[in-house]
Amino acid sequence: MCLAIPAVIVEKKENGLAEVDILGVHRDIALDLTPQAETGDYVLVHAGFAIEVVDQQYAQETLDLIKQFPELAEQE
Amino acid sequence: MTSHASAAFDLDAFKDPALALGLVESINKLAPVEGMTLMEVCGTHTVSIARNGIRDLMPQNTRLASGPGCPVCVTSNKDIDTIIALSRVEGVTIATFGDMTRVPGSTSSLLEEQAQGRSVQIVYSPLDALTLAQENPQQQIVFVGVGFETTTPLVAMAIKRAAALGLENFSVYAVHKNMPGALEVIVNDPRVKIDALILPGHVSTIIGVKPYEFLAKKYGIPGVITGFEPNDILQGVAMLARQLHEGRADIEIAYARAVLPEGNPIARAAIDEVFETCTATWRGLGEIANSGYKIRPEFKQFDAVARFAPEVEPTREPKGCKCGDVLRGAMSPHECPLFRTVCTPENPVGPCMVSSEGSCAAYYRYY
Ligand code: SF4
Numbered sequence: 001m002c003l004a005i006p007a008v009i010v011e012k013k014e015n016g017l018a019e020v021d022i023l024g025v026h027r028d029i030a031l032d033l034t035p036q037a038e039t040g041d042y043v044l045v046h047a048g049f050a051i052e053v054v055d056q057q058y059a060q061e062t063l064d065l066i067k068q069f070p071e072l073a074e075q076e
Numbered sequence: 077m078t079s080h081a082s083a084a085f086d087l088d089a090f091k092d093p094a095l096a097l098g099l100v101e102s103i104n105k106l107a108p109v110e111g112m113t114l115m116e117v118c119g120t121h122t123v124s125i126a127r128n129g130i131r132d133l134m135p136q137n138t139r140l141a142s143g144p145g146c147p148v149c150v151t152s153n154k155d156i157d158t159i160i161a162l163s164r165v166e167g168v169t170i171a172t173f174g175d176m177t178r179v180p181g182s183t184s185s186l187l188e189e190q191a192q193g194r195s196v197q198i199v200y201s202p203l204d205a206l207t208l209a210q211e212n213p214q215q216q217i218v219f220v221g222v223g224f225e226t227t228t229p230l231v232a233m234a235i236k237r238a239a240a241l242g243l244e245n246f247s248v249y250a251v252h253k254n255m256p257g258a259l260e261v262i263v264n265d266p267r268v269k270i271d272a273l274i275l276p277g278h279v280s281t282i283i284g285v286k287p288y289e290f291l292a293k294k295y296g297i298p299g300v301i302t303g304f305e306p307n308d309i310l311q312g313v314a315m316l317a318r319q320l321h322e323g324r325a326d327i328e329i330a331y332a333r334a335v336l337p338e339g340n341p342i343a344r345a346a347i348d349e350v351f352e353t354c355t356a357t358w359r360g361l362g363e364i365a366n367s368g369y370k371i372r373p374e375f376k377q378f379d380a381v382a383r384f385a386p387e388v389e390p391t392r393e394p395k396g397c398k399c400g401d402v403l404r405g406a407m408s409p410h411e412c413p414l415f416r417t418v419c420t421p422e423n424p425v426g427p428c429m430v431s432s433e434g435s436c437a438a439y440y441r442y443y
Contacts, residue, residue: 004281006087047227051230062311069311070099073314
């Protein structure tokens with residue numbers, strides 16, 4: 001139930017809504033909780049609301065950390 | 077789409093088997109020889125762990141216990157009965173997430189009520205419930221507010237939107253709950269013995285790190301906030317194994333792309349504006365102080381119970397159902413005598429078999 005799916009904002013609309021593309025499906029969601037989100041941003045969508053802007057840079061940092069893990073474990 | 081949107085967002089790497097292998101290797105090296113018991117708190121994790129066969133990748137004496145993070149499952153029978161009672165009020169339409177309609181209450185379920193002619197609508201978002209109210213001014217729309225901190229701010233925003241629109245035919249039955257109080261009950265349960273916690277990704281998107289810190293400081297239990305792809309989960313387990321290996325207890329984030337240490341302050345402010353905390357009754361865990369949310373007096377006109385004062389039947393618990401022990405991680409679904417024999421997804425005895433995120437439903441499907 002706490003499922004949330006990344007989507008990209010296609011167009012901001014009036015009334016705090018935005019059209020997003022979720023894996024190719026377009027629908028309107030509310031930006032009430034992420035008013036800073038702009039067109040082109042990835043947001044995490046839960047039950048019709050964006051709950052956070054997904055940070056692609058942090059995603060990369062996490063992947064880098066995952067790649068380093070075997071070496072880190074080696075050093076322990 | 078603007079150009080930077082197409083800068084591909086590489087989610088696939090979080091499923092890459094080659095990376096998974098490296099993590100599994102690390103877990104094997106770091107896991108304490110005497111074994112460890114980790115609890116995945118969140119039902120979405122339970123499903124992802126089952127679907128991706130992650131239990132099979134764990135070192136021999138590592139146990140992954142499933143926790144209480146299925147909102148439908150922890151909703152008490154009394155609350156289910158109250159929702160059913162509301163559906164019986166003349167002129168009311170219940171708008172709710174799909175899972176909720178199949179949960180058996182003491183003598184009925186929303187689906188059975190619908191078959192008797194009551195009005196029940198499945199919605200995907202609280203915004204859909206608002207639209208229903210706007211399009212059906214003669215009908216009273218009651219939205220069932222179930223869910224943890226991930227969902228509570230959405231419902232708060234829907235109530236604020238209804239207030240701004242002056243909607244008089246929209247209200248909410250709120251049974252929202254928060255996670256940290258439930259975790260404190262579980263880490264204090266002598267039957268469970270959790271060494272470390274795989275913390276829920278999207279609850280943490282809202283609340284951040286701070287509300288969990290007492291688990292590390294007061295109880296010495298490490299926690300890692302984890303995403304939902306296989307490599308997210310394996311990384312979370314590897315980070316927990318490393319903490320145990322180093323004898324540390326901290327709350328760390330393995331899901332930085334979606335969780336900031338401070339959470340989402342706008343969402344938390346929305347919760348606080350519309351709701352106040354209260355004692356909540358959890359299935360299996362009992363009453364926990366400050367673990368529930370009720371609508372503040374300022375928004376009382378949107379409180380379905382205050383509006384309709386429904387007559388609720390006496391509560392009866394489902395006979396033989398062990399959901400309570402399953403939700404605490406004290407029992408695996410397999411150990412319930414009714415599992416797969418009497419209780420199946422087609423004929424669920426308890427909510428843990430109904431909800432797609434319930435442990436019993438996940439184990440039925442994947443193990
Ligand atoms: S298998 Fe069915 S009866 Fe047993 S605990 Fe799960 S939901 Fe309850």
